[in-house]
Amino acid sequence: MKKNLICVLAVAWLAATPAWAALGGAPTYHGVRTAPEARAMAAGKSAAASYTVSTATLANGTVIREYVDAHGAVFGVAWSGPRMGSLEALLGNYFPAWQKGLASAQAARGGGYGPVAVREDDLVVESGGHMGALVGRAWLPRALPQGVSADQIH
Known part of the structure; x- marks a missing residue:
């Protein structure tokens, strides 16, 4: 009986935690998915550029939106709320590039905090x-689906 309870609790815990994938991989947070959106204009006619947006609200109130292409890969993320989501989790393999860019931006302005x-x-x-009101977004320019603009990641 105790062994069964431990197994049930372990499965419940795993189902409730993020998958820890990131940009270029599967969605990190398994939130509510909206219907695929097709938004592209080329030469006056519409072209299909399907993607879904998975939205999750963290315990601290921060809203994370992951933009997922038709193949299931995250090509963009956006966040807004009182605290940032884990950029290491959201950016995955791209996190070191973010850290390097952040250090360069801070050095260029003489240190401190501010928009980056x-x-x-x-x-x-x-x-x-x-x-208390942080916002941001990240995307992979080369992975944007055809007809999708970075302006759509918000």
Whole structure:
């Protein structure tokens, strides 16, 4: 009986925790998925560029939105709320590039805190706001589905 209870609790805990994937991988947070969106305009006609947005609200009130392409890979994330989500979890393998870009941006302005934009060929991260109201977004420019603009990640 005790062994069964431990197994049930372990399965429940695993189902409730994030999957710990990131940009370029499967969604990190398994939240509510919205219907696929097709948003692209080319030469006056509409072209299908399907993706879904998975939205999760963390215990601290921060809302995380993950933009997932038709193949199930996350190509963009956005966050807003009193605290940032775990950028290490959200950015995954791209986290070291973010850290390097953040250090460069802080050095360029003489240190301190403030809005930061890191723009690389394979990663863009924008983060800002103020205490209690932080916002940001990150995306992989090369992984944006055809017809999808970075402006749609918000």
